[in-house]
Amino acid sequence: MIQAMTTSPLFGIVLCIATFLLGRWVQIKTRSPLANPLLISTALCIAVLCLFQIPYEDFSKGGDIINMMLGPVTAVLALGIYNQYAVLKQYFLPVLLGCTAGSLTSIFSVLGLCHLFGVDDAVTAAMMPKSCTTPIAVSIAESHGGLAAIAAACVMIAGLTGSLCAPLFARWFRIQDPVAQGLATGACSHALGTIKAREMGELQGAMSSIAIGVCGLISVVITIFL
Incomplete structure (x- = not known):
């Protein structure tokens, strides 16, 4: 039975x-x-x-x-960007530069550390998109021969770390601009970080939501050439 x-x-x-x-x-x-x-x-x-x-x-x-269902869920991320169109239009340049810097830092810091410590290629590919939301991270990892389970675990760890440390880092580095706070949180820790960003303020939450989709798109483009 x-x-x-x-x-x-x-x-x-x-x-x-x-x-x-x-x-x-x-x-x-x-x-x-x-x-x-x-x-x-x-x-x-x-x-x-x-x-x-x-x-x-x-x-x-x-x-x-x-x-x-991860594929359709990835497409739904476009809705989040559309809903924040007015905010995105107002802060287009900071969003583009901030998300690009965040995505580059996240991906190449993982590649550098994995190379330094001699991590297996499959594990490296799985860890590389850790700061993307799960559907995008799994797709990137699998396209580079990475393990989906490890990719999902890394995304979870990055999200939890960001949701716990985002307000603390903002105070440590004296980041007062709500746009910068929201972009940094969303770029590093996706949906879980966005929950914390919304607690920090409405604008922070909106910018973090935008960062999830924009950083995902930028990360996909970056990893095509790796």
């Missing part, structure tokens, strides 16, 4: 959705940046598979269906 359930693609889909909803509930209750739904969902999925000794191959039958 259990084996019949776990070998169905529906098992992986239901497990992912249920654990994410539980993680979302924990985040709402605790209001802690560490209580990230994606992090909680990942930990719970691993725990269930280990506890009931369910092969990953069985789980991935449903997980692969969810992964198929």
Whole structure:
């Protein structure tokens, strides 16, 4: 009975959705940046598979269906840029230069450090797009022979780090401009950072939302030549 359930693609889909909803509930209750739904969902999925000794191959039958949604989700990012068109038009040059600088720094710092420490090419490719949102990061990683699972984990770590440290770095480096605060946060830590940026201010949140899509596009263009 259990084996019949776990070998169905529906098992992986239901497990992912249920654990994410539980993680979302924990985040709402605790209001802690560490209580990230994606992090909680990942930990719970691993725990269930280990506890009931369910092969990953069985789980991935449903997980692969969810992964198929990453492509359409990437296209939806254009909606976020469109919704902030007025802000983007007003701050076009700072957005373009800031996102370009952020994307270049993120990608080449990873490449430099991985080369310095002799990291495997597949892992390097997976870590390279860490500051992009998950759909774009996974696509970039896979196109360069990287591991999608590692790419998603790196995106999660970058997002959590940014959401925790963004206000602190703004104070340390005395960054008072809300446009700079929002762009830097979105460029480094995508959606999770944007949540924190919105807490910092409305303009910061808008600029961070723009940075997610713009940095994603710039990162794709940069990695074409790598």
